[in-house]
Amino acid sequence: MMTWLEKDARYIWHPYTQMKTAAPSLPIVRGEGALLMTEDGKTYIDAVSSWWVNLHGHGHPYIAERIAVQARTLEQVIFAGFTHPPAIELAERLLQILPFNQAKVFYSDNGSTSVEVALKIAIQYFHNQEIPHKTIIAFENGYHGDTFGAMSASGDLSFNIAFQDYLFQVKHIPPPLPGQEEASLQAMNKVLLENKVCAFIFEPLVMGAGGMLMYEPEILDQLIEMAHYQGIICIADEVMTGFGRTGKLFASHYLKQQPDIFCLSKGLTGGFLPMGVTTCTQAILMLFGRMTNTKRFFTGILIPLIRWAARRHWQVWIC
Numbered sequence: 001m002m003t004w005l006e007k008d009a010r011y012i013w014h015p016y017t018q019m020k021t022a023a024p025s026l027p028i029v030r031g032e033g034a035l036l037m038t039e040d041g042k043t044y045i046d047a048v049s050s051w052w053v054n055l056h057g058h059g060h061p062y063i064a065e066r067i068a069v070q071a072r073t074l075e076q077v078i079f080a081g082f083t084h085p086p087a088i089e090l091a092e093r094l095l096q097i098l099p100f101n102q103a104k105v106f107y108s109d110n111g112s113t114s115v116e117v118a119l120k121i122a123i124q125y126f127h128n129q130e131i132p133h134k135t136i137i138a139f140e141n142g143y144h145g146d147t148f149g150a151m152s153a154s155g156d157l158s159f160n161i162a163f164q165d166y167l168f169q170v171k172h173i174p175p176p177l178p179g180q181e182e183a184s185l186q187a188m189n190k191v192l193l194e195n196k197v198c199a200f201i202f203e204p205l206v207m208g209a210g211g212m213l214m215y216e217p218e219i220l221d222q223l224i225e226m227a228h229y230q231g232i233i234c235i236a237d238e239v240m241t242g243f244g245r246t247g248k249l250f251a252s253h254y255l256k257q258q259p260d261i262f263c264l265s266k267g268l269t270g271g272f273l274p275m276g277v278t279t280c281t282q283a284i285l286m287l288f289g290r291m292t293n294t295k296r297f298f299t300g301i302l303i304p305l306i307r308w309a310a311r312r313h314w315q316v317w318i319c
């Protein structure tokens with residue numbers, strides 16, 4: 001009989017892994033809090049919280065129980081023309097803790113799709129008004145995910161080299177890291193002067209996959225202010241920074257300027273299920289609401305029905 005490891009090697013293609021040279025994967029059979037256990041009784045500390053998602057630890061009994069109860073009640077239902085209390089409750093609670101300018105929640109299924117939705121909303125916002133603003137600005141070395149729009153917005157990371165010919169044009173400016181704030185401001189100014197810009201997307205304060213590069217909120221405030229002055233939609237990709245990663249509940253809580261769109265995922269479900277959320281302001285919504293049928297937002301997925309499992313923790317944070 002084959003061992004787990006032999007079967008893994010035979011059947012599974014692991015992400016971000018060079019299969020020929022990588023060490024064999026570690027077969028984990030149980031998780032509890034910050035600990036992961038192997039079949040032969042070894043214990044490991046999950047110091048990266050399984051790629052930044054398990055905010056409340058593995059096997060959290062409250063989250064596990066709520067998911068089990070919900071799965072027995074209703075696992076999911078088509079979300080166009082139908083709705084359900086867990087989705088409504090989660091949206092209401094998210095809007096209570098996000099910056100006050102956020103008005104509505106759009107659900108999808110992971111961090112990359114939350115970014116795709118954000119970019120599509122920003123692009124369609126201008127398209128609906130028949131304003132030819134199409135350029136997107138992002139940071140060099142930024143990371144926004146692995147779908148094609150998210151890869152386009154990401155910097156020239158090694159992950160994306162094979163796909164360069166298939167990505168759409170995004171203007172990348174230097175991030176305002178300590179010592180290069182002026183270069184970042186000047187590059188922003190230049191792109192704004194020379195292009196018809198629709199969106200500015202950024203990872204607020206911490207650029208995770210690019211190397212945990214950090215910068216100050218004051219300089220991001222200045223960049224957002226420049227973009228807002230021209231009516232450009234500012235998208236905070238808080239997929240990594242959200243839910244307490246920077247000390248405050250969201251990195252954008254350190255800002256004076258408020259982004260127009262938020263992308264959330266990872267910590268959102270405590271690592272139990274995949275899920276993405278994109279939120280936006282009333283001003284953006286009005287542009288979609290006022291339009292004809294062909295100008296509504298054409299993106300959607302089936303979302304699993306999870307009761308908001310981590311709500312207990314949130315209650316603490318909200319207080």
Ligand SMILES: Cc1ncc(COP(=O)(O)O)c(C=O)c1O
Binds near residue numbers: 112145238239265266
């Ligand atoms: C800032 C940021 N945006 C988007 C993503 C993509 O999220 P996902 O892997 O869930 O598609 C990541 C993933 O690490 C991320 O760090």
